[in-house]
Amino acid sequence: MRYHRILTVMIVGILSINCGGGGDEPTPPPITKVPPSVATLIFPYINSECTEGANQTTTHSTIVFEWSSAANTNSYDLVVKNLNTSLSTTHTSTTNFKSVTLERGVPFSWYVISKSTTVAETATSATWKFYNAGLAIQSYPPFAAEILAPKMGEFITPIGNLVTLKWNGSDVENDIAGYDVYFGTANTPDTIFKPNHTSLELDVPIVTNTVYYWKVVTKDMKGNTSDSGVYQFKTN
Numbered sequence: 001m002r003y004h005r006i007l008t009v010m011i012v013g014i015l016s017i018n019c020g021g022g023g024d025e026p027t028p029p030p031i032t033k034v035p036p037s038v039a040t041l042i043f044p045y046i047n048s049e050c051t052e053g054a055n056q057t058t059t060h061s062t063i064v065f066e067w068s069s070a071a072n073t074n075s076y077d078l079v080v081k082n083l084n085t086s087l088s089t090t091h092t093s094t095t096n097f098k099s100v101t102l103e104r105g106v107p108f109s110w111y112v113i114s115k116s117t118t119v120a121e122t123a124t125s126a127t128w129k130f131y132n133a134g135l136a137i138q139s140y141p142p143f144a145a146e147i148l149a150p151k152m153g154e155f156i157t158p159i160g161n162l163v164t165l166k167w168n169g170s171d172v173e174n175d176i177a178g179y180d181v182y183f184g185t186a187n188t189p190d191t192i193f194k195p196n197h198t199s200l201e202l203d204v205p206i207v208t209n210t211v212y213y214w215k216v217v218t219k220d221m222k223g224n225t226s227d228s229g230v231y232q233f234k235t236n
């Protein structure tokens with residue numbers, strides 16, 4: 001009888017070790033929070049004349065902006081910039097399209113920011129430009145040159161006493177004739193350093209410890225022009 005009692009105690013002890021509560025529960029794996037993806041722009045088309053606006057008046061029309069649906073995204077910010085005034089407006093949407101009323105006969109740029117409610121990180125699309133078609137406009141001026149390098153306020157270390165100015169040019173009618181490049185130490189450059197330049201970059205001479213100012217005027221075959229605005233950089 002004593003032997004059976006000892007055996008019973010041993011069995012109960014073993015079961016307590018193997019099956020007893022009080023052990024730590026397994027930690028669940030962390031929830032992975034995935035940032036939103038970049039949206040692909042669809043309409044208005046890049047570097048185009050947009051003629052498909054609705055509710056058209058002599059001064060304004062309503063454009064339906066469209067982009068691809070982005071993964072892991074709950075909402076979008078559509079940012080539209082008037083390239084004549086440099087004023088931007090932001091329009092929030094939970095779908096992959098948004099109607100915006102814009103001034104006619106004016107160049108605009110636009111891009112889309114994908115946003116999520118689970119993460120702070122966002123994703124920004126490419127930027128496209130277009131003209132909102134106006135009444136009786138026979139030709140459109142080229143888009144203002146997009147300055148690539150040097151960036152505004154950038155510090156440059158001279159290599160061989162030269163620096164390369166770089167920009168992008170675009171035009172609805174694809175008839176850019178050339179670029180007048182203004183460059184110098186005056187903060188309002190008014191003398192053309194290189195007229196009728198046909199490349200998208202230009203080497204210019206520089207010296208150390210000097211602030212330089214420059215801009216690009218784009219010209220098309222019909223005599224229309226656009227001004228990039230003045231940019232500046234400093235040499236070390």
